Amino acid sequence: MTDLATSFRADLPSWAIEHLATAPAAFDTDEAAMAFCTDLARRNQQADTGGPFAALVLETATGRLVSAGVNLVLASGLSSTHAEVVALSLAQTRLGRWDLGAAGNPAHTLLVNWRPCVMCGGAALWSGVTRIVIAGDGPELEVLTGFDEGPVHPDWIAEMARRGIAVEVGVGRDAAIEVFREYGARTDAVVYNARGTSRTD
Template sequence: MDTSALATSFGARLPDWVLSELAGVPEVLPTDEDRIRLANRLAERNHREDTGGPFAALVVDSATGRLVSAGVNLVLSSGLSSTHAEVVALSLAQTRLSTWNLGAPGAPELELVVNWRPCVMCYGAAMWSGVRRLLIAGDGPEVEALTGFDEGPMREDWAEQFGERGIRVDRGVLRDEAIEVFREYGAREDAVVYNAR
């Protein structure tokens, strides 16, 4: 087999606007509201900048509130279907901390902050990342109803499954603000819904 035509690497990069947006953000986000507010802000700007869908995620040190990484959905700008905001934020945290296990013994407890419940792909990514807490603005049918995205066949007991693995789930922080971001995206005439099926 001639392997010269095979791809041997792939990657994604945060758009420059994310770093500009984060430049004015304090390194410590002390409250759940501060964390979700930032995720909502990044999600809203992400779709306005046309770099991806209306989704953003953060990895934060639970005890101190220190921001470890930030990610936005990069499917459209990267051409990679796996570059959802959660995967981007987790991967950047793992890169920064030089570990695949964000819950390694002796490491600070980290949490994944997302502007809505993870889709079926990100459910697995979050579960296996090592984070000890999932903080989400909300869950429910609003994302699919307002945007047309297919979030996949999630288990009814998805939050309990996290709990059984030592990952606490907290939800309902600035939920209406998150829903407004999805409503704005769904109202766009040029909104791209990038479901493969």
């Protein structure tokens, strides 16, 4: 076989790299970080590089911005490049280790503009973050955008807590929902996998 792929990669789009040059080195509050994250999500869907999702990895104690990711499914052609996977991977690349919770290092927070999907909840568990901050965890994302987030455990916050990950819900909720509403109102929005059971196609 000579046609097998032997590597894969995902790159932040040029608009995001330019925008991240304006990001503060650290955020004073979760609210400020979520406002930046929500704005990134909006810019991502407007640029058609992926769905309306963004994520940040922050040092928990200082708010230092370690990495920022956006959903890159459309830009990369890779279905696993959700914002959380991108942000966690960029943080691990920057720090040079797979464990963001390694002993003797600062603790890290994953901040996302909604509840992680079934894949990204797993990615968070594997990453070593000890805190997750989300704008909301209700059905609004799926209702407004049509994305199917998969069979997320009904008690996922307690499951995270059992594994040493604290989850904080409801930071910047209204602004996050507004971005999903904008996306859902588009007639040309691409709702990629997973394919929801409620869909007829």
